[in-house]
Amino acid sequence: MTDSSYTPGHFRVCGRDFPQIKWWQLKNLRSAYFLLFFVILTSATNGYDGSMVNGLLSLEQFKTYMHNPSGSIKGLFSGIMFLGSLLALPITPYIADGLGRRWGICIGSIIMIFAVVLQSASVNFHMFIAARFFLGFGVAIAHGSAPLLITELCHPQHRAIFTTIYNTTWYIGSIIAAWLTFGTNHIGSQWSWRIPSIVQALPSILQISCVWFVPESPRWYISKGRPEEALKVLAYVHAEGDAEDEVVQLEFEEIKETIGIEKEAEQTGWLELFKTKGNRHRLLILLSAGLFSQWSGNGLVSYYITGVLDGIGITDPNVQLVINGVLNIWNCIVATTMCFFVEKVGRRKLFLISTAGMLGCFIVWTICSERYDATKVHANGNAVVAMIFLYYTAYNTAWSGLLVGYTVEILPFSIRAKGMCYMFAMVDIALFFNTYINPIALNHIGWKYYIVYCVWLAFELVFVYFFYIETRNTPLEEIAKHFDGEAALVGGAAATEKGRILEHDVHEKEITTTQVEEKV
Template structure:
């Protein structure tokens, strides 16, 4: 039997690699779509090295989200049947398969298939990692540990962006094949790392594996002491929770839409939906297009884009420190106001000072407007401020809040 470790920070540190995989995907696409290797290899137009059409590029980018959406719907069934731990390990294996296909892509169709498969992993891990951590973490640390999922995403974005930036000088398809292949490494670490972690005690209890449930509680909460009051309290709470569940009427997914649960369901769904609709994913995937419109080119473009990823990592830290003190709702409200402000300013500057460029700025056809001078600096500054507002608010809280609704 493999030795298991009960340190909650180690458990969270390994599990959140699943979030890092999401980040790897975001920045690998962001850094690569403006590179000559990618543009030439996947070129669709009559003009050489202009890359896929705008609609096709949108489809390539969205294919990962499509796979993620589908897998997130199924991940609950997988997790309930086989456990949180095995579901996350399955996600890691799926990611490796997707990376093999993506890095070996011979055409756009193969690239899209690989990204859909990668999305399956993101859907499973995004749904199950916060649940897994929240079911193991003590209430006093739950917010920061679940929020670390977002921090892992920001680190994944930052690390992969610089890997992709480093490979951008390579000739031919190696410029994008190497970064996409390297994405397999964290998934392999996640798979083997999960082997030494315990299963969720709540899932074990739901399967009437009470002895294993108690062993996990002793390992994680009792630090090896079976007589710890923490262990007794958690064990009693799990029993009470399970008795209530079993005494209730037969629970199905339709139960979530009954009057008793509809409010929780609405909040859980829309916290994640609005987190995506804030515009953060656009700023992550397409920041090179935004900064191209602001007049940046070449290595300056990629380096300036990378600054926002550094901001993303750094500004997530305050949330991990203070989120359990400040609360969820005030944090979301503050983030919404700040993000709206920077987006409105950006839109106003581009609308008032932008000059239309029919062929696209710098040959990038998606960058159809250009600003210069003070307007250019305003666009760059507001883009950074938008990321700095999202990182400590909607970023981590969107992962923390939904798992807490059922507790």
């Protein structure tokens, strides 16, 4: 569902095409995007944690200190974090919508720093698990604000790339943790696992220090009755401070009118996503995206690569850590590269390519695992490692970045924060179940557990085909038209009229300039 009249090399606002800009040539836009790096760190923090747990479970020093935890305890190490996230979600949108996007990031970071201190000082696995609960609580609050600020602050031309990049930075944190634990594995004391835990506080410290230099969401300012501040932010970020810029004026009018319409309709509650056909369609996408992003087999490697590699005869901790580290570098390269194809290829097509690729790879992965189990031939085990890399290539084509990039843009402002909570809740439920069940299932039935994911991936492919729609080349406020049709609550009249006035003014100036030149 794209507008066939869209002109390549342009971006669209209020039905009008404008020539693309080069952000690196504009001082304010360049500065804003640099500062957004500190907002993106929220996702990197999450990635660091997942890889760190993987690494710690490969460290003999950690396993010995924690009295060689069983499969269920290993599951609890990871799963309790997602339970903490789940319990934080009901308050998350009230912080993001009430106090602002920046305060949400700051509050979440403060809680995470407290949790890291507790985790690093742990003297038993009970204390370690309690720390991870609070870590999940803080991550959820920061996660509930960071992508909203990115989506609502970015220039229309760059929104898709930046919101997609947000979730792919999970791998940056993951890479750092993977190689740090590889290095500390050579420390013959408790510091081998305490050092990676302490370093986990660094992103949160950076966020608390720098997030206040990032402009607040102009849409949030308008929702709080502060349009002058909203216009000032739009002008500063999108037009080098020129409040009379045509793009800025069109954006401002459309945002102001759309949020005004949403307020009048009073569509801001938790149940709004159940009330209309368009919102139910959004809810299906939100819940399925959260579920599919974690129940596609990726959880086996993201949190329990040691169990997968043990099952194919690769048991050396150093080798496991190297594979984990190299895999995360590869994932980061693929996921980041695909961010630049979101507008060119389209969301729906990328989701279909990604899911079909995962299904094919997982089937071969399962067959090779069965062959190794039956023959103990190392070539079959090596083939599994190759299929893991190919599987993640397919996964990162869409599910890594678009999990947040796609879901945040399909939601109207009035229910954006709450809608994202539905998605993150499904992520946490899936992860809590997966991280607790995966090690137990791998211990008891081995490769046969992979068959479940083969069947599930086939279902995912069918679901995506029928329910995921295309939104590329569509301004943020106007995406509602894809879901709600004529009933979409989109500000258009005021923005369109403003566009006519600006166009008329430009035309008059051109005539005046021509007349002056003719006289001269």
